[in-house]
Amino acid sequence: MISRSLLLLRRITRQLWFRVVAISLFSLLALAIAPLLAPILPPAWEDRFGREAVLPVLTILASGMLAVTTFSLNVMVSAYRTASSMATPRVYRLLLEDTVTQSVLATFTGGFVYSLSAVILFRAGIYPPGSAFVVFVMTALVVMLIVLAILRWIDHLSDLGSMDHTLRLIESRSCSSLRARKKTPCLGGCCLTTEPPSSASPIPASQSGFVRFVDMAALNRRAKEAGVTLYLTRLPGEFVLRGRPVAMAEGADEAFCKEASGLIDVGDVRSFEQDPTFGLTLLAETAQRALSPGVNDPGTAYEVMGRLTRLLWENLPEDSEATKSDADFPHIHLPPVTASALLKASFPPIALYAGDAPEVMDWMQTSLKALEHHPNAAMTRAAQEMRQDYFENS
Incomplete structure (x- = not known):
């Protein structure tokens, strides 16, 4: 990291x-x-x-x-x-x-x-x-x-x-981001599965925008020195308003909260460094543009869904239950990126524009069926639920 x-x-x-x-x-x-x-x-x-x-x-x-x-x-x-x-x-x-x-x-x-x-x-x-x-x-x-x-x-x-060059570039950066998160599902911290303690103090965002980068090493070092436990409530890629909590700190004073806020980068645009869903979103937006009435290019949508399926199949972050004993930054807790979140960033935006293109929806159903055989049980469940929502319950 x-x-x-x-x-x-x-x-x-x-x-x-x-x-x-x-x-x-x-x-x-x-x-x-x-x-x-x-x-x-x-x-x-x-x-x-x-x-x-x-x-x-x-x-x-x-x-x-x-x-x-x-x-x-x-x-x-x-x-x-x-x-x-x-x-x-x-x-x-x-x-x-x-x-x-x-x-x-x-x-x-x-x-x-x-x-x-x-x-x-x-x-x-x-x-x-x-x-x-x-x-x-x-x-x-x-x-x-x-x-x-x-x-x-x-x-x-x-x-x-060209479209081929653009798609390869997006897929390459998406693959790097997903692989980095696959190595460290919780950015090296402990996986947060429950709500932060009610006694924790909020760490306000320094400005309005997207969370782009969290300096895990510096945050963990300062938390260790101050005897504080941090709970990230906004992951990289999520939008936060200035002054709203971007994290919670248990046992922290106002000075620590202000310093910790400066170690969480918030900006106008998203970045690839710690946001594995950003590249998937760009691919989905490309398919949306291809399916717009002015373009009407379902072939690009097919190619995009193929790349999305390949990325999710080969680079899905593993389920992790990292604890303080095996985490690189044991003083920081944050939720992992779930298979459901990755899947929702990929296919639903395309389905929104593919209502009048049954051949595109058939391709999407094929992709979801393929992901139902994923070794990761979470992806299997998420793909099954999404296919039922879009195809079996419609």
């Missing part, structure tokens, strides 16, 4: 600007090293690879990379908007974390910064005579990286923004 500081670091590194800035700084660092390497090179090399050999290449790179970067940004934005309109608007934030797109755009921007900075340094006369050969070798490496990035970008563009 990662801490809040590591989570913030991970979120920063997944943003496009981070890779762009990192590679641009690296290119500037390479140019700064060039004068230090110049004295150790033979003078004859400077005569063959002087400023006249490297400046034209740098000029071409500087002008070409600016155009390529601008064009690639336009393509990226257009593809992401298309994917958001075909699937669900909430997938846009997930598409922005695409590592291939980030690496390619960062390479193009880094090549532009490198070439433009090198031209400026040469024209300003800052580089000594022997630096031209070092810059020439570096430029050859930069050109090689740019060519590889272009080839990678061409291959990626054939799939970028």
Whole structure:
């Protein structure tokens, strides 16, 4: 279980600007090293690879990379908007974390910064005579990286923004979230099966929004130091209003409650880190969009239900009865994510839009029948109950 500081670091590194800035700084660092390497090179090399050999290449790179970067940004934005309109608007934030797109755009921007900075340094006369050969070798490496990035970008563009790419991306992140919860059904704490004690003090939410992340390690450490037992009443993914209880603390004072509230991240949008139902919701919303009268694409709904069935079959969190003896964070109690909750986030939203599409409902019934054979008894019961509600009692 990662801490809040590591989570913030991970979120920063997944943003496009981070890779762009990192590679641009690296290119500037390479140019700064060039004068230090110049004295150790033979003078004859400077005569063959002087400023006249490297400046034209740098000029071409500087002008070409600016155009390529601008064009690639336009393509990226257009593809992401298309994917958001075909699937669900909430997938846009997930598409922005695409590592291939980030690496390619960062390479193009880094090549532009490198070439433009090198031209400026040469024209300003800052580089000594022997630096031209070092810059020439570096430029050859930069050109090689740019060519590889272009080839990678061409291959990626054939799939970028398509429905297949979008669904694979959502399923991959959903699978990671479900597997993480499968390892720690209660986020490493003790499973709460009853109501918190009536004597427990409420921990108010710091703002209105969705619970996005609970720093279990920090909360458990502070609870241990203060001799407090915590009971989470709002799981990641649930909505809470500012000032309303997000957790309860037994034996806590007002100062502890205020500190604990700061360790529970509440924001405007949901996230995948501790919310296994978010990805299932995105898949269900994609099927809803496909079944809308303006789109009328039942094939996408079939594919979505297939992916949902696969996710629930292969990555369902196990039933857990974690106690203080085997919990990683024994001072925190919270309810586990149930099979019923995962199932309700998956199929009912699709059924809402599939009333006039009996073939879609038949596919849903087949999926629920398949899940009735799940090794987890809770999923078996939940699938049976849902199939009875939608098909046998209708």
